[in-house]
Amino acid sequence: MYWGLIGILYIVCAALCAVGFYKFVYFLSVGYGLAVAGGGIAVFIMYLADPSATPLFLVILQMLLFVAYGARLSGFLLVREFKSASFRNTDIAKGTLSKNAEKKMPFFVLITIWVFVSALYVMQVSPMLFRFKNGSEDLAVPLIGIVISVAGLILEAMADRQKSAQKKANPKMVATEGLYKIVRCPNYLGEIIFWTGIFIAGISTYGNVGQWIFAVLAYVAIVYIMFNGAQRMEKRQMKQYGDLKEYNDYADNTPIIIPFLPIYHLNKKEERK
Numbered sequence: 001m002y003w004g005l006i007g008i009l010y011i012v013c014a015a016l017c018a019v020g021f022y023k024f025v026y027f028l029s030v031g032y033g034l035a036v037a038g039g040g041i042a043v044f045i046m047y048l049a050d051p052s053a054t055p056l057f058l059v060i061l062q063m064l065l066f067v068a069y070g071a072r073l074s075g076f077l078l079v080r081e082f083k084s085a086s087f088r089n090t091d092i093a094k095g096t097l098s099k100n101a102e103k104k105m106p107f108f109v110l111i112t113i114w115v116f117v118s119a120l121y122v123m124q125v126s127p128m129l130f131r132f133k134n135g136s137e138d139l140a141v142p143l144i145g146i147v148i149s150v151a152g153l154i155l156e157a158m159a160d161r162q163k164s165a166q167k168k169a170n171p172k173m174v175a176t177e178g179l180y181k182i183v184r185c186p187n188y189l190g191e192i193i194f195w196t197g198i199f200i201a202g203i204s205t206y207g208n209v210g211q212w213i214f215a216v217l218a219y220v221a222i223v224y225i226m227f228n229g230a231q232r233m234e235k236r237q238m239k240q241y242g243d244l245k246e247y248n249d250y251a252d253n254t255p256i257i258i259p260f261l262p263i264y265h266l267n268k269k270e271e272r273k
Contacts (some may be wrong), residue, residue, distance in 0.1 A: 001210045002133050005046055006122060009129065012042040014118035024105050027117050030074045035118070037070025039125035043132070053135040058142055062128045062201070065149055069194065072153070076160055123218035124195065126211070127202030136205040145201025152193030155179070159186035174237055176250050184250075185233065185257045188226040192257075195222045230257045231266035238267070 016034040020027030044063040047054070131142065159179050166175040179186035199219040206212045234256065241247035255261055 001208070002129065005129060005133065006126070008046070009039055009042055009125065010118055010122045012038050013121040013125070014114065017118055017121065018114065020114060020117075021110060024110060024113065027113050029077050032117070032121065033070040033072070033074030033077070035070070035121040036125060037067045037074070039121060040064075040066025040070070040128065043125060043128045046129070047132045052132050053137050054132040055137065055139070058139065059128070059132055061146055062131075062142070065146060065153070066125060066128070069149075069153055072157060076157075080164070120218065120221055123214045124198070124222065126214045126218065127198055127205070130207065130211050130215075131202060131205040134205050134207045138204050141204040142201040145197045145199070145203075147197070148200060149194045149197030152190045152195075152197060154190075155193060156187050156190030159190055163187070173244070174241060174247060174250070176254075181254070182259050183255050183257055185226075185230045188230050188257050189259070192223055192226050195219060227257065227266065234265060234267055 013035040016038040017027055017031030019031045019034065040063045044059055047056075047059045136142075162178040162180065163175040166177060166180070174180075174184075183189055196219070199215055202215055206215055234251075237247070237251070252264055255263055256266055257263070
């Protein structure tokens with residue numbers, strides 16, 4: 001399982017997501033992006049220090065993918081929080097970030113969150129580590145996974161840009177145009193697609209039960225987190241826009257996260273009031 005390298009990777013991810021001690025939501029947002037990017041770079045350095053049969057260009061592609069993902073996510077979140085007036089007036093900013101910023105979390109809670117999310121981020125990056133340490137030389141499967149991840153990354157970026165533009169034009173309504181005509185949470189869909197690609201890219205290299213457990217747990221966790229995030233977003237939106245016919249018509253007829261799958265709500269009707 002390469003526990004020594006996993007330990008180093010854990011230290012890197014833990015150090016980078018420690019920004020959550022400044023504002024605890026950063027454990028799951030800005031720190032998340034930093035940890036993924038830093039984890040990818042750390043694995044690349046490990047490869048350079050001890051090259052294997054895995055082609056160098058493939059390791060570089062995977063590293064660049066993690067760096068692009070992390071830089072885009074952390075950069076977008078920081079810009080949105082500190083510079084976007086339209087975001088500061090949205091339900092997310094008022095209902096989540098501002099409230100969380102004021103909460104004084106017990107130190108042991110912060111430590112617990114830090115320990116567990118750091119482990120999760122290590123597991124998410126681990127397919128790249130397993131591939132090069134196992135010396136896998138195949139190209140088709142990892143390249144297919146990388147293409148899928150790139151598609152997810154592009155989808156996330158487009159969704160965030162479209163949402164920012166639409167909220168700026170109409171702060172009193174959720175985004176409903178562009179990708180938001182297809183699903184209500186295209187950014188979460190992009191996240192799922194990105195990590196689906198990462199998981200697929202490693203399928204041909206997982207060498208033992210432990211590696212499969214790492215990869216499967218990471219993938220299941222991120223899918224669960226995305227659906228949970230969509231559920232919480234729906235609750236916030238119902239509180240703010242639930243009396244608007246335009247919103248209800250949109251929400252009742254647009255899948256919440258998976259295209260063409262008729263799952264429109266993740267909360268029971270009484271919970272959405």
